[in-house]
Amino acid sequence: MRINFKWIVKNLPGWLILLILIFLIAGGFEGVVNGIILGQFPNLVGVSSNKLLLFLIQSTIIFFIVYTALVLKNILLNYARKILRISLKKKMLLSSFSNHQEPEKGLNQISNVAAKIDENYFSLIAEILSTAVAAVISTIYVLQVNILMGIIFVAFSCLSLIPMLFGKKKLGRLGEEWSRSNTKVMHTAGDWLRGFRDIMQYNAQKLFFKRVSTSIDQNETILLKQENLQWLVQYANLLFTILALIGPWAIGFYFVINNLFSVTISALLSLTLSANSVVQNFRILMQCWSEVTGTTNLRKIKSINQRVLDLQENSLSHSNIELENVEVNYNEHQIYQNLSLNIPYGSKILLQGPSGAGKSTFLNLIAGMVKPNKGKVLIDKRKPSLADVTYIAQTPWIFEGTIRDNLSLGENYSDKELMKILEKVGLVAELGENILNKEINPTRENISGGQKQRLIIARALLRNKSIVLLDEITAALDDKNSEKIRELIYQVPGTIIESAHHINDALLDKYGFVKKKIENQKIF
Ligand SMILES: Nc1ncnc2c1ncn2[C@@H]1O[C@H](COP(=O)(O)OP(=O)(O)OP(=O)(O)O)[C@@H](O)[C@H]1O
Numbered sequence: 001m002r003i004n005f006k007w008i009v010k011n012l013p014g015w016l017i018l019l020i021l022i023f024l025i026a027g028g029f030e031g032v033v034n035g036i037i038l039g040q041f042p043n044l045v046g047v048s049s050n051k052l053l054l055f056l057i058q059s060t061i062i063f064f065i066v067y068t069a070l071v072l073k074n075i076l077l078n079y080a081r082k083i084l085r086i087s088l089k090k091k092m093l094l095s096s097f098s099n100h101q102e103p104e105k106g107l108n109q110i111s112n113v114a115a116k117i118d119e120n121y122f123s124l125i126a127e128i129l130s131t132a133v134a135a136v137i138s139t140i141y142v143l144q145v146n147i148l149m150g151i152i153f154v155a156f157s158c159l160s161l162i163p164m165l166f167g168k169k170k171l172g173r174l175g176e177e178w179s180r181s182n183t184k185v186m187h188t189a190g191d192w193l194r195g196f197r198d199i200m201q202y203n204a205q206k207l208f209f210k211r212v213s214t215s216i217d218q219n220e221t222i223l224l225k226q227e228n229l230q231w232l233v234q235y236a237n238l239l240f241t242i243l244a245l246i247g248p249w250a251i252g253f254y255f256v257i258n259n260l261f262s263v264t265i266s267a268l269l270s271l272t273l274s275a276n277s278v279v280q281n282f283r284i285l286m287q288c289w290s291e292v293t294g295t296t297n298l299r300k301i302k303s304i305n306q307r308v309l310d311l312q313e314n315s316l317s318h319s320n321i322e323l324e325n326v327e328v329n330y331n332e333h334q335i336y337q338n339l340s341l342n343i344p345y346g347s348k349i350l351l352q353g354p355s356g357a358g359k360s361t362f363l364n365l366i367a368g369m370v371k372p373n374k375g376k377v378l379i380d381k382r383k384p385s386l387a388d389v390t391y392i393a394q395t396p397w398i399f400e401g402t403i404r405d406n407l408s409l410g411e412n413y414s415d416k417e418l419m420k421i422l423e424k425v426g427l428v429a430e431l432g433e434n435i436l437n438k439e440i441n442p443t444r445e446n447i448s449g450g451q452k453q454r455l456i457i458a459r460a461l462l463r464n465k466s467i468v469l470l471d472e473i474t475a476a477l478d479d480k481n482s483e484k485i486r487e488l489i490y491q492v493p494g495t496i497i498e499s500a501h502h503i504n505d506a507l508l509d510k511y512g513f514v515k516k517k518i519e520n521q522k523i524f
Contacts, residue, residue: 001091001095001300001301001302001303001304002299002300002301003088003091003117003121003299003301004299005125008084008122008125011083011084011087012080012083012084013083016076016079016080016083019072019076020073020076020077020080020126020129022069023069023070023072023073023076024073024129024130024133025133025137026065026066026069026073027066027069027070027073027130027133027134028130028133028134028136028137029062029066029137030066030067030070030134032137032138032141032274032277033062033063033066036062036141037059037062037063040055073130077123077126080122080126081118081122081123081126084118084122085114085118085122088114088117088118089110089114091301091304092106092109092110092113092114092301093106093110094304094309095301095302095303095304096109096110096302097308097309098304098305098306098307098308098309099302099305099308100308101302104183104186104187104190105183107186108179108182108183108186109301112179112182113179113182113298116175116178116179116294116295116298117295117298117299120291120292120294120295121292121295121299124288124291124292125292127284127288128285128288128289128292131281131284131285131288132281132285134277134281135278135281135282135285138274138275138277138278138281139154139278141274142154142271142274142275142278145267145270145271145274146263146267146271148261148263149248149252149255149261149263149267149268149271150271150275152247152248152251152252153244153248153271153275153278153279154275154278156243156244156245156247156248156279157244157275157278157279157282158282159240159243159244159247160237160240160241160244160282160283160286161286162236162240163233163236163237163240163286164233164237164286164289164290164293166233167229167230167232167233167290167293168293168296170229171226171229171230171233171290171293171294171296172293172294172296172297173297174222174225174226174229174294175226175293175294175295175296175297175298176297176298177222178219178222178223178226179297179298181215181218181219181222182219184215184218184219185212185215185216185219187215188208188211188212188214188215189212189215191208191211191212192208192209192211192212194443195208226294230290230291230294233286233290234286234287234290237283237286237287237290238283241279241282241283244279244282245272245276245279248271248272248275249268249272252268252271253268256268311387317466318345318346318466319345319379319380319388319466319467319494319495320342320343320344320345320379320380321341321342321343321366321377321378321379321384321467321495322341322342322343322376322377322378322379322381323339323340323341323342323365323375323376323377323378324340324375324376324377324378325338325339325340325374325375325376326338326339326340326365326372326374326375326376326377327339327372327373327374327375328358328361328365328370328372328373329373334521335358335361335521336358336361336362336372336521336522337521337522338375338521338522339375339521339522339523340375341523343495343497344495345466345494345495346493346494346495347495347496347497347514348490348495348496348511348512348513348514349495349496349497349498349513349514349515349516350498350499350500350503350508350513350514350515350516351363351497351498351499351500351516351518351523352499352500352501352515352516352517352518353517353518353519357518358518358521359471359499359518360394360471360499362497362499362518362523363391363469363470363471363497363499365377365384366379366384366389366467366469366497367384367385367386367389367391367469368383368384368385368386368388369386369391379467388465388466388467389465389467389468389469390460390463390465390467390468390469391469391471392456392457392460392468392469392470392471392473393471393473394471394472394473394475396452396453396455396456397442398440398441398442398447398452398455398456399441399442400440400441400442401439401440401441402436402437402438402439402440403422403427403431403435403436403437403438403440403455404418404436404437406440406455406459407421407422407436407455407458407459407462409459413462415436417462418436418462419435419436421458421461421462422435422436422455422458424458424461424488425454425455425457425458425461425485425488426454426481426484427451427454427455427458430451431447431451448476449476450476450477450478450481452476453473453474453476453477454477454481454485457473457485457488457489460489461488461489461492464492464494465494466493466494466495467494467495467497468489468492468494468495468496468497469496469497469498470489470496470497470498470499470500471498471499472499472500472501473485473498473500474486474500483504483507486503486507487507490507490510490511491511496513498513
């Protein structure tokens with residue numbers, strides 16, 4: 001998806017575009033209004049006082065209309081920019097979420113990149129439009145004063161396009177480089193702030209501060225490079241502006257000396273004054289263009305994957321899982337090869353294997369988070385999806401909000417139901433009666449790692465899905481709590497696949513678990 005002029009038009013209401021255009025055209029007369037009104041002066045010599053008064057009133061009205069249009073145009077443009085900023089940030093959020101982009105990249109997009117697009121694209125597009133309209137109006141005015149000299153002035157003004165044609169690509173590349181280095185700043189600054197405990201523990205303050213400082217340095221250097229290149233282009237542009245004045249004068253002088261096309265010095269003078277507006281507008285246009293070009297690559301946003309955003313009905317009830325000749329590679333690293341497995345509804349599987357063997361990868365295959373490079377994974381003959389399973393991961397994520405918010409995730413559950421489930425996982429006894437309104441967030445340490453994990457388990461138990469995937473869920477729990485939690489989860493009637501290193505055999509036997517091992521890129 002590209003954020004371009006077409007996108008802007010699509011995202012703004014028609015009435016707003018129409019009003020902006022009207023005020024843009026009316027305001028566009030600013031450059032020539034003085035010339036038009038002053039041009040009337042010779043006709044005022046010796047006229048009656050009534051005519052003079054009429055002239056004053058007319059001039060006042062014209063100035064009033066032009067300046068009011070200018071202000072209204074700016075107010076409407078600001079309103080349009082607000083609409084565009086909101087649309088852009090929403091699109092960015094949907095794109096980064098649906099493409100499962102890394103968080104730092106997504107955060108960089110909605111903060112830094114969005115601000116840059118607003119500043120160097122949306123606001124400048126408005127300026128480009130006003131300047132272009134003003135340039136057209138001034139051009140028409142100049143052409144009707146003296147068509148030949150008018151054409152010469154406009155043609156010379158067009159020369160100022162040349163520097164931009166050379167700078168365009170490089171400016172676009174630098175914009176993209178700047179965005180990448182911004183993401184790096186987010187990473188290193190994230191390490192610096194989130195890794196506090198480990199940094200302090202190993203006396204690594206100097207190293208980590210150097211890392212974040214270096215990435216800030218590099219980021220600012222790229223920005224400076226881009227700004228310098230913009231200035232260089234603008235300097236070349238200014239040099240062409242000199243040419244855009246001197247060139248037509250030279251040709252004009254030649255016409256004057258040789259008495260050609262009835263060009264006189266005074267005609268040349270008045271043309272220069274009017275043409276100045278054309279030249280200046282062209283110069284501003286090029287200046288804006290060079291800044292806009294810096295955002296070219298930033299304005300390419302990965303298309304939204306609508307399939308991910310559509311709410312998925314979980315219609316599975318007694319689902320069988322089938323894997324047919326599945327192969328999974330991460331680059332050159334092969335994890336599974338020719339893996340075929342049938343897991344009927346209600347199976348209870350304990351998946352074992354050394355660290356890095358592919359246990360999480362297997363659970364992710366069934367959750368649809370990892371796609372096989374070859375072969376198929378089918379749940380009830382259809383492709384797997386996260387909405388079909390309950391996946392409890394090693395590192396649980398809790399959301400900013402209350403415990404009630406974290407359990408219900410917007411669905412309707414009564415407090416009684418929620419309290420019952422919290423009671424089961426042992427949280428009511430630990431966190432008190434007013435537990436549902438307790439505010440938590442991912443970084444606040446007002447609940448422990450084990451409590452977080454039990455909260456996530458309670459959230460899963462509230463929803464009876466037919467496939468439960470457990471990835472080292474009790475790593476943060478003590479033995480007593482681990483067993484209690486497992487007893488609760490194991491009572492779920494559906495399929496359970498658990499990856500864990502140590503589990504009490506008696507418990508496994510009680511719930512009919514079979515052990516499966518990962519060996520030679522297969523599961524036995
Ligand atoms: N997205 C990925 N890109 C590249 N390599 C990956 C990716 N995910 C996992 N791997 C690699 O695949 C291998 C299997 O990883 P996986 O997490 O499935 O192992 P595991 O058996 O769950 O390990 P552990 O018991 O340590 O959690 C590892 O070597 C890991 O580095």
